Amino acid sequence: MKVIKVQTEKPYEVLVARGFLGQVGRLICTKIDPCRVCIVTDDNVSKLYGAQVENALKDAGYDPCTYVFPHGEASKNMQTLAELLSCLADHHLSRSDLIVALGGGVTGDIAGFAASIYMRGIRYVQLPTTLLAAVDASVGGKTAIDLPQGKNLVGAFWQPSMVLCDADTLLTLPPEQVSCGLAEAIKYGVLWDRALFDQLAAGGYELEEVIARCVELKAGIVQQDERDTGKRQMLNLGHTVGHAIEQCSGLSVLHGQAVAIGTAVVASAAEKLGLAKQGTCAEILQAYHKLGLADKCGIEAEKLAEVALNDKKRLGGEITLVIPRAVGDCVLYKLKAEMLEGFIRIGLE
Ligand SMILES: NC(=O)c1ccc[n+]([C@@H]2O[C@H](COP(=O)([O-])OP(=O)(O)OC[C@H]3O[C@@H](n4cnc5c(N)ncnc54)[C@H](O)[C@@H]3O)[C@@H](O)[C@H]2O)c1
Ligand SMILES: [Zn+2]
Known part of the structure; x- marks a missing residue:
């Protein structure tokens, strides 16, 4: 496993390895005590990896719910954000709970932005499943949604608590x-x-x-x-x-x-x-x-x-x-x- 430290104001680690998706709960547990978790993912990724991540979180003592949105950039908008925020509230996530972004850059950007504003900011963990998200979007804390006027026009700097990249998930990418x-x-x-x-x-x-x-x-x-x-x-x-x-x-x-x-x-x-x-x-x-x-x-x-x-x-x-x-x-x-x-x-x- 490769570990890269990101020394931002709030430092965190990026872990890169193969075949650890079934153990992400245990890995998250090393930094964040069991709590409520909302897994945010798109419909494609949900089918491929949703159950595995949910089970991994349950095994480690977390209480997960899932928010699934239709895949693609067109979903990176105000409506998805509003639905996601409502989902967090419906599932009674508190300030000490967690969002897990499971997917590509679209998922990471929306989930990260929601994490930055829900209850004035909660923690989130990135599980990038596209190569683009792995090498770029999941690291660095830029989160955003698009407006009809342009891309990434509404957003925040909000660093994740961890980034866990299982390179084996990239094998299913088109x-x-x-x-x-x-x-x-x-x-x-x-x-x-x-x-x-x-x-x-x-x-x-x-x-x-x-x-x-x-x-x-x-x-x-x-x-x-x-x-x-x-x-x-x-x-x-x-x-x-x-x-x-x-x-x-x-x-x-x-x-x-x-x-x-x-x-x-x-x-x-x-x-x-x-x-x-x-x-x-x-x-x-x-x-x-x-x-x-x-x-x-x-x-x-x-x-x-x-x-x-x-x-x-x-x-x-x-x-x-x-x-x-x-x-x-x-x-x-x-x-x-x-x-x-x-x-x-x-x-x-
Ligand atoms: N925050 C940042 O610093 C930053 C940096 C670069 C890009 N971005 C943003 O990232 C977005 C693009 O990210 P993206 O290319 O990952 O797009 P994406 O999240 O839409 O993923 C691309 C497609 O791949 C599918 N997919 C994801 N993982 C898969 C897997 N393992 N197997 C099969 N299919 C899978 C998704 O369902 C989707 O259809 C843009 O919105 C861009 O603005 C953000
Ligand atoms: Zn880019």
């Missing part, structure tokens, strides 16, 4: 979901770790190792900038354009897929403008192709820029992008808002 997680894993490689990037690009990797390395890298930046006012913005590599792609596609382009295209656009523009080492973009594209990720979306620069500028990341008349100077070496790059469309156009060419 291949396109694995690719999405790999896009986020490649992001860490492009940002800070040439060796991780090369390993992923070559296809010869052990998922458990990759997850642990990505979590280590994410923990490293989160603990320096828990509230995302500085360095943590680096994690937005590919996300400014990526979020715009997700939104312009009516959410039909998956998050990780959109991030890959967003990164490709930024890398391409950076190289053409002489901001990145020659060959950087080709290297990144090659890795994406190897891992089954597309690098084009067919959406126009004008539309993408318009949506991106509505994004919360815009500060005054400027937008901050993350630019790869080379694989493993990225910088924050401030761009005047009116220059973004041109920048994206160059990247798309």
Whole structure:
């Protein structure tokens, strides 16, 4: 078992191993005494792992109930949140009780946000079951729901008490979901770790190792900038354009897929403008192709820029992008808002 410590204001551990889902109750018990638990999960994950987690919690002395919502980003909204909060109240969860988020990033984001506001904040544990959630969403304490106006517009910083990642649960993921997680894993490689990037690009990797390395890298930046006012913005590599792609596609382009295209656009523009080492973009594209990720979306620069500028990341008349100077070496790059469309156009060419 790999254990990564996240030294945030309220520190916690991320445990990565294989085949421990049936023992999560016992593991949670090492930090949190038996109490009422609401397992939050979507319909897909509930069928696959719901009973196993419920039994594991009962075996360790917890009193679990379950809230199940329809899978997909479209559920990450105010209505699901309201239903979940009512469910917590109906089951008489108190301030000393617990939420267990069993699922992908959508589940983790909603469950974590509910935990942050229910009774002014209760504890929650993340059990990520997608690669994207394992390497990214489950760690770092960003929780949120979407509004019709945009993604993640309502949320809170609220760190989990533990993250327990059973890599065996990823075996049931559809291949396109694995690719999405790999896009986020490649992001860490492009940002800070040439060796991780090369390993992923070559296809010869052990998922458990990759997850642990990505979590280590994410923990490293989160603990320096828990509230995302500085360095943590680096994690937005590919996300400014990526979020715009997700939104312009009516959410039909998956998050990780959109991030890959967003990164490709930024890398391409950076190289053409002489901001990145020659060959950087080709290297990144090659890795994406190897891992089954597309690098084009067919959406126009004008539309993408318009949506991106509505994004919360815009500060005054400027937008901050993350630019790869080379694989493993990225910088924050401030761009005047009116220059973004041109920048994206160059990247798309
Ligand atoms: N909080 C953060 O820091 C952070 C970071 C990155 C992404 N996110 C958010 O995460 C979300 C995307 O996460 P996601 O890609 O995990 O989406 P998701 O939670 O919708 O999961 C993707 C799909 O996989 C299914 N699934 C989950 N686990 C499975 C398993 N083990 N076997 C089979 N099917 C399974 C789900 O039912 C769903 O249909 C977005 O909303 C994004 O904004 C948050
Ligand atoms: Zn992401």
